[in-house]
Amino acid sequence: MSQSKTGGARRHVNVPVFIPHLGCPHTCVFCNQRTISGVGSFDPDSVRPIIDEALSTVDIGDDCEIAFFGGSFTGIDRGLMTELLDIAESYVSAGRVSRIRCSTRPDYIDDGVISTLQRYTIGTVELGIQSMSQTVLTASERGHTPDDTRRAVSMLKSAGIAVGGQMMIGLPRSTMRDERECAEFIADACSEARIYPTIVFEGTELCRMMRRGEYEPLTEADAVERTADALEILSCGGVRVLRVGLCDTENLHGSEYAAGPNHPAIGELASSRIFLKRIMSEFAAADGVRGAEADVYVPVGRISAAVGHRGVNKKAIMSEFSPARLRFIEDGTLSGYTVKLTVKG
């Protein structure tokens, strides 16, 4: 169950229901889901207990949402999909959750899916966009095109359904520029996003490509740099970034992990990187910082990201600009990645 605060004291709580990848016909090179369980069926009767258990831990007044994750929800058997939506909707009718969300592929949105979704209280559909470059989508064997994504986004928005965009960093043949373009598309079209640096899992085609020398996984430093770039574009575009990187529970350190940037706090590292860039540019533009007392103002709750893991940003600033004193101070008037620098002689 994921929880976050929305503005005031009201918590937003996602009640995730993971739908296995029932007979997925696709062959995305990075995917380790198809090999995991060989699950051929899914028992809808298992859903109510999952939801009831999750809801038993929430507080009165929490803003709850049932989220069908883990598969291409709108690509599963239509009868099963409506059965699951009926179950979720009964919680909406009972006032126990506010709305429903699901994740799916862009090419699994069509008129039939839209009219089915419109019969329910669907708040958001998260699309596995991954990249807006045809070259990258082809090299990753995604099986859909950037136009499929544009069409899906426009259909969902016309139907009054909010769209979340999931994108990946470091897919085969992907460049920082491709990732920037994907982030710009999401910033323009979506209200939420998730960013996943590519991990190579054992048993995947990507792993075989890597071992044949056809794919080089991202180093952690590259992943942080490129993720920071996308994250900054999304945040500046007013997109709510729900997650950066896979969860530690997603076999990031287990036997299935083969290679790639698996730092469990890669999102925090990327945030720190954005702060470093912005603070450095404030220092570069300021006069007389050497030997002066410098105060860096950052949004509330962002000091540790601004200072960096083990003070890495602070050390970099001290070494580049040599202020006599460097303090980081929270400022309630700032938000996002905005920083302010004051220098006293």
Ligand code: SF4
């Ligand atoms: S990532 Fe690709 S291959 Fe894996 S389950 Fe999703 S659509 Fe299928």
